[in-house]
Amino acid sequence: MCGICGITRSDKEAIRKMIKLLEHRGPEDSGYYIDDYISLGHTRLSIIDIEGGHQPMCNEDGSIWVIMNGEIFNYKELRERLEKNHQFNTNSDTEVLIHLYEEFGVNMVSSLVGQFAFAIWDSNEKVLLLSRDRMGICPMYYTITDDNLIFSSEIKPILANGVEPEINYYGLAEYLIFQSSLKPNTLFKGIYELEPGSVLIWKENKYTIHKYWDIHNFLPLNKPENEIISLIYHRLTESVKYSLVSDVPVGIYLSGGIDSSIVLGIMSKEYSEDINAFNLSFGYEEIDEKEYAKIVAEFNNVNLNILTLEPEKVVHNLDRIVFSMEDPIADFGEIKDYFLSNFVKSRGFKVVLSGGGSDELFGGYGGYRDVLLAEKISNLLPKKLIRGVYFLVSKSPDNLPKITGIRKILRIASGFDPYLTNGGLFFLKDERGKILKSINEEVEKKAYDKIKKYYSNDKIPNGYTLTRCQYVDLHFYIQPHLIHGDKVNMAHAVEVRYPYLDHRLIETSFRIPESLRIKGAEKYIIRKLAEKYRLLPKEIIGRRKMGFRSALEVWFSENKEFKDLVTSTIYDSEFIRKMIDLTKFERLILKNVSKSNWHAHRTWGVFLIAKWYDLFEVSNPCEY
Template sequence: MCGIVGFAGFQDASLLREMTRRLRHRGPDGEGFHIEPEASLGHRRLAILDIEGGAQPMSSPDGRVWVSFNGQIYNYQSIMKDLAQDYSFQTHCDTEILPILYQHHGKEMVHQLRGMFSFAIWDSRQKQLFLARDRIGVKPLYYACLGQSILFASEPKALLACQRIDSSLDPEALDAYVDLLYVPPPLSIFRGIRQLPPGHHLTWREGQVTIEKYWDALPDPDDSRSMQEWVEELGPIIEDSIRMRTISDVPLGAFLSGGIDSSTIVSVLAKHSTQPVETFCIGFGEEGKSYEERPIARRVAQFFGTNHHELEIHLDVVEGLDEIVRSFDEPFGNPTALLTSALSKFTRQFVTVSLAGDGGDEMFGGYPRYRGMLWAGTFSRFPAFARKWILNIIRGKESSTARNYRRWLRELLEGSGLPPQQRYAAWVGYSTLEEKGFLFSDKIQSQLRSDRPDRVASLFNTPDRGSDVQRAVYADLHGFLPENVLRYSDRMSMAHSLEVRVPFTDHVLVEQLMKVPSAQG
């Protein structure tokens, strides 16, 4: 995992070096540059594979194509084997396959990649820049267009090294943030900076930019299989997804909360490892006992014989705020980022790579709101007076504990009278149009469309097939998962130079899971 920067349409060696310097935390093991009159690439490296030979930017054998790459391609060995008849590879690093694949397949190369990635390829013959981001959005990629030129980077802070980029507030991004507590792509909080959405690639040539979507996973329920048949189908895919993410030339471990997601990962690691697995868990003092996971994690660790490490924290939100702001560059409202930062810093003392269960709740329907979508249909058939009577009974002081059943039931009943897309948007949103009207100044409101669409509801309505639960999962796959969960996972882990790999975001697994009917999910 690394940091990438660059630009096309002009030359400025000092700017390239400053942009690269600003991403040192993403790659403390080295830096590299490739500079041409028409384009420049920069790279900060966190060495994971081929420690001695994997320096970047890296070129094709003929020197025509250059790449700056962030992430891991887990099927790179099979791709190398397929290409070995025509090429003599100089490293055993996954980066080396990228310029060669590009020469063979152009932009269609992305369909051969299984992994997490964002990368930039400069084709010196065609004078063309190609940017791509992985299907789920594990790795970030930002860009800015300046006239006929374009700049790109793993994080906004690197782009802001260019004084010509408009860093003023984007009102549309602010509006989205107040609703979602994150800024969704293609927006960023800065007016002059955009995000390349997951599953998209961008081509720049002669000042023209083309952005295309290359992947999606729409619900396609297959009702012909039994639960047992789905278990037999998905089990090997899950195991393969986890095993692929153990490729590393540096120490590797796993986050372990004791939940099904992380415990599954640890079980597979233990099954295929000749040494005890390194596992890491975070715990709390008395003030956080309702969130405590260590007792269950200890039992799982003992069962699989891991080398288990625990950290008890007493969070000081104010003390940790500077680091959070510095890491995100944009507003971000999920406090779990503080915990992930502490756990990543602790884990990095022992390993360089850690597997995590992020994506499990979204892809396997683990959130209470998914079950709520099933139940809401039943509650919606209750007479209005009955729903109101129940609501009056359960209303009262709601605790701030991890499992607030009173709040869940209240939200379920309040949403049961809404259309499904509005119900789900209300459950995952944090503010209404009326509340924004009180919050925003007249200047901000004058720059916003009065008929602006609800992003979550729009995603919910995108599939033409699938149950309400599957539509909710689809909305999270394109919103909450990449822009909330995976964003804080990337920023907080990379702030401490730790690579986090997330098996449950494997696109082969996701495509299969989108075929499982919600009644069996």
Template structure:
């Protein structure tokens, strides 16, 4: 697990520039570094040693050194690929998973990515052809950013590594703010830094003679099979257990994050690490420590836990937003930062439960209430007109019921977070920032790809492309790497996806539960209480914090700064804050979303 950065383009004093870029991401790889510089190509690498501690240095070359690799991630089927490539005559000099990429590219070219099982972002520079090939894993577990500026292609694991480059132009992307206020995360392909883009999950990229080309190599498909439930459950359990075993491969200590939810509990129960790690808050209903400790005790595992202090959380907000690269207002980022810090004292690798909800149908939003199910049994000729009328109503009681009951998912579901209504977000913003793409423009391309599927599948598909990549996985990567710890997600695996794709929607979500078949599989490893426990989702007491005078004053001062007027109608955001403080409304998530943007902006632009 590591980080990389680099560029293709002529720059005076290239070694010094590259070194400065690498220094910005030293947290991703504190163990060692390496560089490749030749003509216009400059590749920089920071290493966190996990496998083959002695020989796993990068950049890495093929036999005749005509190609050079820098790579962030883990390839879990590297032993099989290694044997296959040795059989074809390739000569290996290390026992790392990295080396299968450079020889695999020699053998299979760009088709290599379709053979990989793992999490990855990598760059291969072909020295003869003067051609760059890069790729990102199928789920987007590892980040990859790029920018073309002043005749130079910049690329890397984190945007902050671009800042020292003399050709980099640091400019705010005005179009990113409005969608962020609705989604709570940076949802656009172009980041908050104008001209800096994310390479999407399951895409590869080539760059040659100044021409950039991006291709998609995989897309998730749900293809339910008419199998007995017991067979599906058996297959899920087998593939999950096998994936967890594959994800434990390491030459360093491995632990497990553990909440009270079924996903991380399933991982911990199969993995049986020496230690699990949990954080929580002292506020009632905002801690999962007791449940995590009870399961750990039952499994005979030590649970290392910590109750977080709000003062410490507020002190780290600017550091957290800096590490995220872009503004991000999911409150769970805060405890995740401290959880990674806690775990790093004991281990270098942790397994976690991200991805099961998206693959197996675990979110409450995928379910419908009994009343809504009855309503949906009415003829569509009655429901659709009511749903259409409801969409243009203000936020009144019953509006969501009529919209959800009368319209398909694409007309109302945008993912797991919806902070500001689009109209409200625009009303708070100053003119230059009202522009951004509409919510419909953002979600429509994904819905168009699954327009003939049922609503549950549509919602999962959207979450796999937006929420999972740019909220769940982004914060998991950035907060773990902030503390030089590798986080692995065994549910987000090629083989597990194959099993999930077979599950009919009524075994994903039904009258009994969400993630129904998956819970039955987890029940084979877990006590019944843990397998059926409802999701809490890393709760953070921001609602209470903002009503604490100390933190209220801190936020109010931020909202009142002159630079805040560049973006927001200060009277309106101060009213949101005051109404919440006086308990006239619960505006916590809205306030936090505005506040996090301003914290981030000050860190990067002030």
């Protein structure tokens, strides 16, 4: 991947400043183009056409210019079609965009397979086109100021152009409810993310945005189970092959779980080079997956590189991590990626594959079972009775996992916090009234309405509750993880590719009958796929999902330096004191931080927002 930026005015000083702030994304080359109407900047991480891919890039007569972050995986097929009418000067995937635009205009985006964010300037029409891949793997932010559009792969270059870092309280409310601001909002007032699968067109100081992709067909495949398994395998294999398109070596993040292990199993069949896998260990046996990763690596005869992450390393790098995230997400997974990507870079790699996205496609979250069970309970029993039982159970200790699970199911059945799917809520509805000082009903309703719009999609047939939950998670749970994952990985110039998130595989997976998504175990189809095509050893096929978040609970319990830093940052923050009743927060959540993973997770989220405020509000982010 790379870094792109631009301003709809001629401003050499501003564009050079923006390029400087994106150097970490593309440390190998940079360039800019300026005319009377536009300034475009680019920093390059060279992956395809190492020698000839300099950007910005133009067509034969210099009338159309392009900058791109990411990869167009099907560029060779597209090039074959375009060569009949166009002259190519490089072997780069970026040049394909120019000639596709000349042929098809804005409709070009529907031809692309890949992960990308790009800008095309048409000097003849005085039109700027911005676009982003269907799942939002590559970031794109923008703002409008003084009748100018400013855009960038990251937020810091926008702030460097005189945009004040003010808080977007709608984005903050969304963070405190759903763990992150919800597209297109960010935590910064007036700065937005271009939504995934969208095109923005700027002309005559006005802009329009339209969606070019979504899932439209949810009707189940009318095929036998074995044929569906074969179809998913061939779709995934095609996606892995595309993800291996590179002029530099490709590695893989290997957790030891089923998702990344299946990708490795296919990769080992399709990739002719030696494979290096990368695993992160926390050094605690009860939460560690490295032994499973070793089994998978040995099964596929690949090199396994293991990084052990100590809490002291996290403590000493927290400012840099939050600064890289810019617009934080209340989760711990991105912290893992920050250190793992630095480890990958130290081993000489700059491209890795990931197993991310499988849970949303194939029903991998335990929360989906909870939703389906809650639905059955709510259909059988009166709401008043369910709520009464819920309030009784809610008084149980937080460190009893079974009770916590029952409480969650009863909560959903009671009608509290609608659209709770895989546990992606930060503060629950009844907690918000006690703990938070800054959220009113109107703000809360607007946040929920965004989720409701997707959950109530009329193209999803009635009774398809699991599909609705997965659809919401695909749009609102995984996408913040992808955009933040990009930024912490690109802090060390490492590009992550997601074979499960090929849009053709997504469209097919949402047509798998619900009965085959969760059948005895989560992700039934891909477990059967791994078994049928002998991609994994049996002990991996049958194992349950193990998340990275549990490290938080252990560190809060066993590492005083880590716990003291997090809690002191929260209590010392004037911003947090204005936003949260700390006495109630301590009584309801903080006192259980060493006993409950969920409370540890939420405490971490409050800490991150305090850090964010300090770095971007009090200090000057451009000088950090």
